[in-house]
Amino acid sequence: MKSPMRQVHLDFHTSELIENIGYKFSRENFTENLIRGNVSSITVFAKCHHGMCYYPTKIGKMHPNLKFDLLKEQISAAHSIGVRAPVYITAGWSVYDTANESWLARNKDGSVQTVNYDRNASDDTPKPFASWQNLCLAGEYADYIYKITEEICLNYDIDGLFYDICFNEGVCYCESCISGMKKSGLDPDNEDDARRYYKIKRLEFMKKCGELLKKYHPKATIFFNGSCEPELCDFHGLETHYELEDLPTAWGGYDKFPFRAKYFSRYEKPIIAMTGKFHTSWGEFGGYKTKDALKFECASMLAFGAGCSVGDQLHPNGLMDSSTYELIGDAYSYVKSIEDICRDSKLVTNLGLWISSDPEENEGMSKILLEKQLDFDYACADNLSKFDTLIVPCNPVLRGDDVNLINDFIKSGKKAVLMGNCIERGINCGIDYIGKSKCDIDYVTAGEKISEGMVKSPILFYESAYIVKADGYETLASIREPYFNRTYGHYCSHMNTPYREETADYPAICFKDNIIYFAHDVGRIYREYGSVYHRTYFCNALRQIYNGEYFNVELGGRGRATLRKTADGQKYLLHLLYASPYKSGAAEIIDDTTKLYNIPVKLNVSGIKKITLLPDEKNIEFTDTGNGVGFELAVLHIHQLIMFEK
Numbered sequence: 001m002k003s004p005m006r007q008v009h010l011d012f013h014t015s016e017l018i019e020n021i022g023y024k025f026s027r028e029n030f031t032e033n034l035i036r037g038n039v040s041s042i043t044v045f046a047k048c049h050h051g052m053c054y055y056p057t058k059i060g061k062m063h064p065n066l067k068f069d070l071l072k073e074q075i076s077a078a079h080s081i082g083v084r085a086p087v088y089i090t091a092g093w094s095v096y097d098t099a100n101e102s103w104l105a106r107n108k109d110g111s112v113q114t115v116n117y118d119r120n121a122s123d124d125t126p127k128p129f130a131s132w133q134n135l136c137l138a139g140e141y142a143d144y145i146y147k148i149t150e151e152i153c154l155n156y157d158i159d160g161l162f163y164d165i166c167f168n169e170g171v172c173y174c175e176s177c178i179s180g181m182k183k184s185g186l187d188p189d190n191e192d193d194a195r196r197y198y199k200i201k202r203l204e205f206m207k208k209c210g211e212l213l214k215k216y217h218p219k220a221t222i223f224f225n226g227s228c229e230p231e232l233c234d235f236h237g238l239e240t241h242y243e244l245e246d247l248p249t250a251w252g253g254y255d256k257f258p259f260r261a262k263y264f265s266r267y268e269k270p271i272i273a274m275t276g277k278f279h280t281s282w283g284e285f286g287g288y289k290t291k292d293a294l295k296f297e298c299a300s301m302l303a304f305g306a307g308c309s310v311g312d313q314l315h316p317n318g319l320m321d322s323s324t325y326e327l328i329g330d331a332y333s334y335v336k337s338i339e340d341i342c343r344d345s346k347l348v349t350n351l352g353l354w355i356s357s358d359p360e361e362n363e364g365m366s367k368i369l370l371e372k373q374l375d376f377d378y379a380c381a382d383n384l385s386k387f388d389t390l391i392v393p394c395n396p397v398l399r400g401d402d403v404n405l406i407n408d409f410i411k412s413g414k415k416a417v418l419m420g421n422c423i424e425r426g427i428n429c430g431i432d433y434i435g436k437s438k439c440d441i442d443y444v445t446a447g448e449k450i451s452e453g454m455v456k457s458p459i460l461f462y463e464s465a466y467i468v469k470a471d472g473y474e475t476l477a478s479i480r481e482p483y484f485n486r487t488y489g490h491y492c493s494h495m496n497t498p499y500r501e502e503t504a505d506y507p508a509i510c511f512k513d514n515i516i517y518f519a520h521d522v523g524r525i526y527r528e529y530g531s532v533y534h535r536t537y538f539c540n541a542l543r544q545i546y547n548g549e550y551f552n553v554e555l556g557g558r559g560r561a562t563l564r565k566t567a568d569g570q571k572y573l574l575h576l577l578y579a580s581p582y583k584s585g586a587a588e589i590i591d592d593t594t595k596l597y598n599i600p601v602k603l604n605v606s607g608i609k610k611i612t613l614l615p616d617e618k619n620i621e622f623t624d625t626g627n628g629v630g631f632e633l634a635v636l637h638i639h640q641l642i643m644f645e646k
């Protein structure tokens with residue numbers, strides 16, 4: 001089965017205080033809106049965060065004000081027009097089930113694990129966003145979810161299951177977990193043991209749900225929402241695909257998704273990127289994004305190798321919101337026009353970025369590269385050979401033989417950008433690592449070779465460098481320490497202490513042959529402070545060793561560019577994206593979709609015979625650049641897909 005490219009995730013967390021649930025539902029209204037929205041897959045609800053089921057159940061609690069099998073009607077209506085309908089089951093949050101106190105997840109002191117939830121609040125206290133108590137997926141509650149899973153598998157034509165709120169990292173000290181730990185020879189008083197048990201039980205939960213589904217519906221998909229972070233890699237093998245939930249307007253902006261999509265591509269399983277139609281976040285009735293924002297988000301999903309999923313929430317009366325499906329329909333008609341060529345395409349780049357254990361470092365490095373249209377992929381042991389240049393960030397995740405592989409990469413003459421403390425882990429580069437500077441901040445002066453676009457004066461780094469001794473290396477940037485660290489006893493003015501007049505005796509950037517070393521954690525500092533000079537500083541130094549990219553285009557800080565090959569490996573697809581999200585009240589919005597004109601584009605691949613703009617199928621005239629082709633793109637509005645054929 002082809003993985004869906006145009007999905008809707010139809011939330012339906014519906015209070016039992018509301019009457020007449022689904023009374024306006026009709027097959028006609030449902031299918032009419034799916035067609036209006038150009039939807040090819042819709043996730044519908046079996047069980048919601050209120051703990052209510054939307055089908056007649058012998059195990060759980062059917063919503064008391066629902067008089068028919070809504071789940072069955074939705075699945076059958078979707079199937080009648082060829083739309084997939086995976087089924088949603090909430091796991092960790094389910095209010096009805098919290099009445100059973102022994103099912104609740106507990107902290108060491110016995111208190112209940114909650115999110116934004118006050119257990120002592122009175123009934124008339126206003127309730128905050130996403131406010132729930134956590135259930136434990138290890139004991140009897142897990143058995144109850146297995147029974148619900150089996151009931152659904154037996155009674156419905158299942159395309160897939162989506163389990164929500166699967167917190168896969170943590171500890172639980174409920175009675176079941178404590179006795180389980182003791183039975184397994186683990187010590188509940190030892191936090192490492194508690195974490196180990198928690199992980200064992202979570203893996204067991206995923207495995208058992210997967211086995212049940214496979215028994216009844218061997219071809220159905222399965223996904224557990226909560227494990228799509230790089231650090232949770234032990235869970236990634238138990239899912240058929242990944243749904244990368246990311247609400248860019250309210251959950252950390254537009255730069256989280258590309259880095260996660262690149263990371264999850266390593267598993268070669270389908271990726272679906274999930275956003276929302278909401279202005280802010282889930283559960284927002286009456287909030288809408290602009291058409292252009294949804295189009296930009298969906299085009300980005302395709303550009304970074306994912307299918308699309310847009311979150312919506314159905315009104316309790318069961319009537320689909322036609323305004324929502326008009327907006328989604330506009331974005332999805334665009335997706336539909338290019339999805340076949342984009343499906344299963346593969347990223348083409350020779351710049352690798354190793355993963356850091358620090359998410360801010362990953363996002364910051366990713367931002368720097370994306371903002372300069374320097375496309376990259378995540379490097380790991382399995383794909384290292386495809387790269388020409390490798391960036392090893394601060395706090396790299398190095399397992400097994402990884403250090404030796406990186407050392408072999410460098411020894412073979414390939415290029416390496418080494419950041420901060422990464423060399424402490426045994427990377428052979430002839431640099432002696434001494435340790436983190438004791439200064440609270442420091443300053444950097446860019447030398448002549450990396451001075452383009454920089455100021456001549458020392459620039460502030462908001463955190464200090466790592467101190468190294470790099471004999472035989474050329475210094476590309478030097479450090480000035482502050483007179484003293486800022487304390488109540490020693491301070492100067494409002495903020496940071498000014499720099500000393502002499503240069504420190506350790507470098508900020510040093511360079512030799514195929515290696516560049518940065519003494520600062522540039523990625524994380526850029527993520528936190530966002531100074532363009534830090535970005536320029538990094539890229540100017542990178543350019544000392546890296547110039548062999550597959551394409552060149554300059555779109556400014558808000559532009560994105562990525563090159564992929566079609567699934568058959570025959571054609572190159574260059575995606576150019578441009579939008580300027582800005583903070584507007586509670587959200588980051590896109591309403592000003594400026595057009596860019598006359599953009600020079602180069603593809604550094606020989607033998608190209610034809611260039612076509614998609615979806616318009618307009619052929620473009622081009623020139624031979626010696627190592628590829630060049631042309632001028634007349635206009636870029638939100639997204640342009642450019643196909644190159646040999």
Ligand SMILES: [Zn+2]
Pocket residue numbers: 104105106136137138139172173174175176177
């Ligand atoms: Zn527990």
